[in-house]
Amino acid sequence: MTPRQNRNRDRADRGIPEATVARLPVYLRALHSLQERGVATVSSEELASAAGVNSAKLRKDLSHLGSYGTRGVGYEVEYLVYQISRELGLTQDWVVAIIGVGNLGRALAGYGGFASRGFRVAGLLDADDAIVGQEISGMTVEHIDRLEDLIAERGVSIAVIATPAAAAQGVCDRVVAAGVTSVLNFAPVVLSVPDGVDVRKVDLSIELQILAFHEQRKAGGPGDHDPRAGEGPPGTTQYVEAVQR
């Protein structure tokens, strides 16, 4: 139903693998860092190393966006930054509301990585009257009662849920009913949402538990931090690729 003119997306198509999408932000960050250092051109090998992946994967990933490199040379940093940004939708601004202004919500409100990537925090909401009215990172915390109004008035398209677990599903239902279709959930619960709504979850304790699992099999249990590392089956660290500096 969307009549779109295909310019240079003949080959890029609209089928970018999810795994690739998840890595594009990492490439983008590495590119920004190169840009700040005044680097104009970069090879797949160099960029891959800066991003912590191998070069074949990087090239394959970029090939899903189009042919933006020059054989025999590499990629032009600035151009690649633009192409990835556009693909991720970062050439437009996204309006975000943060719901739940505890320690975590506060941390998120003050996180520089949002504003610098085209995410504009347009509202901080909480249910606690002791918190409502406080000024956090230059914004005044508003009452959760205003949630629906605020979403409509300010055009919020992404909701960040940083409430206690018990409140999360209720808040989620409300933002979805108000038209939001993208949710970033920090509460330790599985949110259920209708089709068409995207939920991504960040769970601090799950990450620690995964680390504990691997730590446990390295040697003899906790407290065993002696410098004799690097044993175990070859696949032990396969989910993180070490990079040389």
Add this chain to the structure above:
Amino acid sequence: MTPRQNRNRDRADRGIPEATVARLPVYLRALHSLQERGVATVSSEELASAAGVNSAKLRKDLSHLGSYGTRGVGYEVEYLVYQISRELGLTQDWVVAIIGVGNLGRALAGYGGFASRGFRVAGLLDADDAIVGQEISGMTVEHIDRLEDLIAERGVSIAVIATPAAAAQGVCDRVVAAGVTSVLNFAPVVLSVPDGVDVRKVDLSIELQILAFHEQRKAGGPGDHDPRAGEGPPGTTQYVEAVQR
């Protein structure tokens, strides 16, 4: 309670897929929740639904740990909680240090999900003299100079890095040199570590960027639930040097 403590890792072996490991904490949480509600037995269908996966996946995942279900009946909640906890290494305590006590570090220090899962925060460290000495969640922030001593004295086995990006690699090098082989990194940089050291990364802005990617192709761009928006295709942005830093 537990029928027989037989060593049925003939089959379970030591080869649990990474994807399965990443889901075990989710199952564990769902099981705890069932436990609180007094449920004694659960089918793969019910547990899968509570965890947000399908039942075939859940059964396959659990089969990697052993045969802990009863055909025709389901799984005994308490027994399964124990088996998963043991597999993840949560039957022992893990000593954690949090480095960087900004907003995020503070949020982590006060996060209830740690203590309740066998993670004991044994130190909060920061480089800022204005922060050192402060009391956070019942702990006194210590100076980063004491990092190595503290790791050794208290047997820290997992380091949580919540510093600014620029400081993260340096801190990482120090904790690794001090013998830590598991790192949870919240700083927006790719850490390089020697083989045998596990790094897991949590990146708030990457998650938002992935959401933005999907949101972008749902319809016409941000603010889409606003009757006024949604005019043109996603590619409406022209190629200008519209890249923000």
Add this chain to the structure above:
DNA sequence: ATCTGTGAAGCCGTTCACAGCG
């Protein structure tokens, strides 16, 4: 000569569908 872009192969994870056991 060099480095990108990509078929092809291999690996891993998910899903299916049913055998096996209570």
Add this chain to the structure above:
DNA sequence: CGCTGTGAACGGCTTCACAGAT
């Protein structure tokens, strides 16, 4: 019969290795 446990089929992602462009 009901539900778990699992071989087998499938699909997607990663890696290899080289064809192809500059």
